[in-house]
Amino acid sequence: MLSDGEVILRLTLSAIAGGIVGMEREANNRPAGLRTHVLVTLGSTLIMLISMYGFQGLGTDGNGGEPARLAAQVVSGIGFLGAGTILRTGNNIRGLTTAASIWVCGGIGLAIGNGYYLGGLATTFIVLFTLKSLGVLEKKVFKSKYKQLIIYCKERAGLVGDIGQIMGRNNVVIKDIKVINEDNIEEDEDNIEEDEDNMIEIRFMVKLPSKLINERFFDEILKVDGVENxxxxxxxxxxYPY
Incomplete structure (x- = not known):
């Protein structure tokens, strides 16, 4: 059996490893963030510890059976969490990277639970490099096809849908949407009043078609009710270079 200190070390390391990956996902506002990745990695480590040491002396051979059997269920069972992060809108699919990071965190937890520290920790930092650095490289490589459109507008129901219809008519594919909301709310002790003309900034990461008439495209966008610029x-x- 492992000492209490070794068990705590493995569980702590797995939580740290999952947290490192989870913070990157959290910073990018993905469906599964810090807590999800920590729990997946920690749970995988615990399952590996149980499979290796929790059944000693209980099996017919006196050794508790084959440890890999219980651990193998993590690899297949983690799929239900990954599926929950995948969103499909038309031809666009989001969340695959987050689903993959959850699956990898399950493997990291199994490795650390098994005492394979080098493999688990090295994988953690390779995953972090892949999510952070390769994303920047990907944007640079495909810079000619992918652009970010910034729209300043007044918040209202159906605004994003109206803009999306225009993009669809112009064969512009939306890859990502971020809404930056600067709430204009005045608060005092007894009253809360919200500004009806709340301005928001919407950032669309889009894939452009081979031919796009820029002036006509922007004319259509600016005609949408509520769009200021x-x-x-x-x-x-x-x-504004600075």
Whole structure:
């Protein structure tokens, strides 16, 4: 049997490893973040510890059976969590990377639970490098096809849908959407009043078609009710380099 200190060490290391990956997902506002990744990694480690040491002396051969049997269920069973992070809208699928990171965290937890520290921790930092650095590289490689459109507008129901219809008509594929909401709320002790004309900033990461008439596209966007301005991110950076 392992000492109490070794058990605590393995569980702690797995929580740290899962937290490192989870923080990156949390920072990017993904469906599964810090807590989910920590729990997956920690649970996998515990299952590995149980499978290796929890049944000693209980099996017919006196050794508790084959440890790999219980651990193998983590690899297949983790799929239900990954499936919950995958969203499909039309031809666009989001959440596959997060689902993969959850699955890898299950493997990291099994490795650390088994005492394979080098493999588990090395995988953690490779995963973090893949999520952080390769994402930036991917944007640079596909810079000509992918652009970020920034739209400043007044918040209202159905706004994103109206903008999405225009993009669809122009064969522009939406890859990601981020809404930055600056709530104009005045609060005092007895009253809370919300500004009806709440301004928001919507950032669309889009894949452009081979031919896009830029002027006509922006004319349609600016005609949407509530839209105040629209600009490509690269044009904004040129106008305000600092």
């Amino acid at each position: 629209a600009i490509w991110e690269e044009d904004l950076e040129k106008a």
